[in-house]
Amino acid sequence: MPKRVIVIGSGIIGASAAWHLAKGGADVTVLEAGEPGGLATRNSWAWINASWGNPEPYFRLRQRAIAEWHRLEGEIPALAVNWCGGLIWDLPPAELDAYAAQREAWGHPLSFVTRAEILAREPNLRDVPDHAFHVAEEGMLEPLATSQALLAAASALGAEVLSGSPVKWLERGDRVTGVMTDDxxxxxxxxxxxxxxxxxSLLDSVGITLKLTSPAGLLAHSKPAPKLLNGLVMTPGLHIRQTAEGRIVxxxxxxxxxxxxxxEALAASLQHKVEAMVTGAEGLGLDFLTVGxxxxxxxxxxxxxxxxxxxxxxxxxxxxxxTLxxxxGRFAAxxxxTGRRDALLDPFHPDRPALS
Structure with missing residues (x-):
């Protein structure tokens, strides 16, 4: 008899888990309090990367995740990851060079690019530095569309996706046996x-403490424009990408x-910086902002x-x-x-002291 699994949340993590579970033969029900696709997901900058600031175990997990996105694209044709690569110069020069040297030592070389090479990749950029680094393996996706594609693929395998179905608490006896909903x-x-x-809060309902923060992140979305950017661009104080429909985020x-x-003031400031940095974006204007x-x-x-x-x-x-x-989704399923836990997850158990 198939194992019955409830997935709470239909953002990109829950959607991936639902598809992998359904593919593995589970009887899956996805419960989403709002609309399918989740909240944090639809307000994401949507960068797939193994970038700076991460210790090696986390870097290795992110590298594996990039490989898993390539696999998943082959299994779900509706997914569309744009493997556009990223230009990086959002660190002081000495730190940027040290970061590149570290990645070289980890077997993940970054390509040194001169000012001329930066402009060859992104001819519409102004005020570029004398050098930067390019990471060819990085990509971006449209987060809500990707979550919805994963949910549709899970549904095609028999998963049930219920929107407008908030979970009040987890049900527990000797073990967690399910969830309480309005129904x-x-x-x-x-x-x-x-x-x-x-x-x-859901874990707290069964007596489990997990320390969590939820910092706010604002993104400015321009009005649609013809193609002005070819990939991801990370500069000091401004990260930009252009969506499939032409908005610069x-x-x-x-x-x-x-x-x-x-x-509103912050979004306007970001849009002003975009228009000052990208030739062709002058007067484009802010369409909307999101805060995730x-x-x-x-x-x-x-x-x-x-x-x-x-x-x-x-x-x-x-x-x-x-990114992950x-x-x-695969590891959870x-x-x-099967009871098998991937060794890459060993440093990231929820019971580690920092979270309790």
Whole structure:
């Protein structure tokens, strides 16, 4: 008899887990409080990367995740990752060079590019530095469309996706046995919590503490324009990419900026910087802004796995959902259905001291 699994949350992590579970033969129900696609996902800058600031174990996990996105594209034709590469010069020169040397030592070389080479890749940029680095393996995707494609693929394998179905609490006896919703209890053999910023409160309902932060990140979205950018561009204080429909999405960095109670002014400032940096964007104008709250475990790294002493429960919470989704969905499905845990997850157990 198929294992019955509830997935709480239909953002890119939950959607990936649902598809991998359904592919593995599970009877899957996805519960989403709002509209399919989640909240943090649709407000993401949507960069797939293994970039700076990460210790080697996290870098290795992100590298694997990039490979898993390539695999997933081959299995779900509706997915469309743009493997456009990224230009990076958002660190002081000495730090940027040290970062490149570290990646070289880890077997992940970055390509040194001169000013002329930067402009050959991105001819519409102004005020570029004398040198930067290019990472060919990086990509971007349209986050909401990607989540919806994963959910549709899961549904085609028999998964049930229920929107407008908030979970009030987890049901627990000797083990977690399901969830309480407005329509009553839904029972399951396993419950996977991929509920973003609501993860900690759901775990608290069964006596599990997981320290979580939810910093706000604002992104400015321009009006649609003809193609002005070929890839991702990371500069000091401004990260930009152009979406499939032509909007330039900008943040102070990939996470977006803290709006600090003045979202409109910050978005206008970001759009002004875009128009000053990109030839052809002059007068383009701001179309809208988004403010997403990034689910981030207290030490900044993912929390993935079964909390000890609570059978029937699995959780995934991470800020880097877009990068990691393809890998974490696969790893969660394998662990839930076969008991095998990928060694790359060893440093990221939810019971580590920093989170309790």
């Amino acid at each position: 009553g209890v839904i029972h399951a053999d396993e419950t996977l919590v991929a509920a973003g910023v609501h993860t900690d 900008a943040g102070t960095d990939f996470a977006g900026a803290d709006p600090d109670n003045d979202a 709250h990034r689910p981030t475990p207290a030490d900044g790294f993912p929390a993935i796995g079964r909390p000890r002493g609570c059978e029937g429960l699995y959780t995934i919470v991470t800020h880097s959902g877009v 989704a393809a890998a974490l 394998e662990e839930l259905l």
